[in-house]
Amino acid sequence: MSGTVYVLDTSAVIAGFVPGLADVRQVTVQEVLEEARGLRFKLELETAVTSGKVEIVEPSSSSLVVVEEKVKETGDKLSPTDVKLLALALDLSNAGEEPRLVTDDYAIQNLASLLGLSYEKVLMPGITEVLKWEMKCPACGRTYPPSASRCRVCGSNLIRKPRRKSRQLCKDSH
Numbered sequence: 001m002s003g004t005v006y007v008l009d010t011s012a013v014i015a016g017f018v019p020g021l022a023d024v025r026q027v028t029v030q031e032v033l034e035e036a037r038g039l040r041f042k043l044e045l046e047t048a049v050t051s052g053k054v055e056i057v058e059p060s061s062s063s064l065v066v067v068e069e070k071v072k073e074t075g076d077k078l079s080p081t082d083v084k085l086l087a088l089a090l091d092l093s094n095a096g097e098e099p100r101l102v103t104d105d106y107a108i109q110n111l112a113s114l115l116g117l118s119y120e121k122v123l124m125p126g127i128t129e130v131l132k133w134e135m136k137c138p139a140c141g142r143t144y145p146p147s148a149s150r151c152r153v154c155g156s157n158l159i160r161k162p163r164r165k166s167r168q169l170c171k172d173s174h
């Protein structure tokens with residue numbers, strides 16, 4: 001059996017992509033579940049996992065190696081979670097499925113393109129207002145507006161993070 005499989009990253013989960021959307025297979029990795037803990041979507045995601053709506057799948061080590069090599073080439077800053085999601089998508093692709101990474105993370109999108117994997121942005125209605133991002137320096141911890149890419153102080157590549165603030169879900173228009 002093959003078909004579209006959505007591979008969800010934390011931004012997709014935060015955006016509320018998970019519950020109830022379409023009868024499409026949705027997968028993610030354990031780390032996303034852990035990152036979602038403490039966010040208000042934790043319960044929703046755990047329910048989705050418990051009910052089998054979202055599967056937690058561990059990527060193969062061979063795909064992890066392929067992705068890690070690619071990351072070294074590009075110099076993109078990817079978290080271990082990001083690498084695992086890409087490896088998972090690669091596994092699915094190798095198995096004849098049609099994985100689509102659902103992510104708002106530019107580095108993941110970039111790597112997905114290079115690996116020949118398709119992705120889609122988190123395009124829930126109202127998401128641009130709901131989801132606020134900031135760039136954070138992994139080395140010195142300074143934060144920057146979303147347009148920044150490099151730390152002005154230490155030169156590190158910045159990592160995109162959801163900004164902690166109260167959120168309002170506006171999904172009711174669809």
Ligand SMILES: [Zn+2]
Pocket residue numbers: 137138139140141142151152153154155156
């Ligand atoms: Zn810095």
